[in-house]
Amino acid sequence: MRCPDCNRFVSVEQGDPTEGLVLQVSDEAVTGEVRLTLLCAECNTEMAEANVEVDMAFDLEHVDECGPDELTGVQPVVALSDENATASDRYEGKGRGTRHFYGAEIEATITCQTCDAKTVVESHVEEQASSFEPVY
Numbered sequence: 001m002r003c004p005d006c007n008r009f010v011s012v013e014q015g016d017p018t019e020g021l022v023l024q025v026s027d028e029a030v031t032g033e034v035r036l037t038l039l040c041a042e043c044n045t046e047m048a049e050a051n052v053e054v055d056m057a058f059d060l061e062h063v064d065e066c067g068p069d070e071l072t073g074v075q076p077v078v079a080l081s082d083e084n085a086t087a088s089d090r091y092e093g094k095g096r097g098t099r100h101f102y103g104a105e106i107e108a109t110i111t112c113q114t115c116d117a118k119t120v121v122e123s124h125v126e127e128q129a130s131s132f133e134p135v136y
Contacts, residue, residue, distance in 0.1 A: 001047050003040040004136045012038040012047060017085040017104035023054065025080045025110060030056040030121055034085060034104050038132055048132035050102075056121040058110055066115035081118070082109035088126070100129040 003010045020035025031054065038048040060078060086105045091098055103126025111118050 001038075001040075001134075003042065003045055003047060005045045006040060006042050011041040013041050013044075014087045014089060014102050015039045015046065017087055017106075018083075020051075021083060021085045021104075021106065023080055023083055023106075023108060025078055025108075027078060028057060028059075030054070030058065030080065030108050030110065034106065034125060036102050036104060036127055036132070037135075038102070038129075046135045048134050050127040050132045052104075052125045052127050054106055054123055054125055056106070056108065056123045058119050058121045060110055060112060060117055060119050062112055062115050062117050066112060066117065077113040078110055079113055080108055081111040083107070088124070090126075101126045102129060102132075103127065 001012060015037035017034050017036055023030055023032035034052050034054055036050045037046050040047055084107045088103045088105055090101050093099055106123045109118060109120050
């Protein structure tokens with residue numbers, strides 16, 4: 001790829017996926033999006049990006065007394081207490097048909113606000129390098 005700032009052909013590095021990680025939690029799933037970026041290896045200018053959907057189901061084991069309120073029927077509130085994303089890449093195939101995939105290992109901790117029960121969910125998302133859109 002040609003870097004607009006360096007004005008020469010350069011190799012690329014994957015950016016930090018944590019910066020583009022947006023997650024929302026519901027009663028049974030964590031959904032959201034992670035933005036994968038490719039940076040110029042010389043000057044760290046963003047050169048390409050891909051937005052990938054994230055969907056992770058979870059099963060939270062609540063403490064015995066924790067459950068829907070008997071009077072109102074309101075469910076316990078679950079919240080996202082921690083989220084992390086780590087860059088990953090892999091190659092598939094050999095020779096001229098080799099495909100390069102960039103991705104992210106995503107980990108989220110879900111906590112019940114009523115009984116402090118916790119669970120950790122993990123997911124791996126990836127996108128083929130040829131599917132990235134140029135930023136400039």
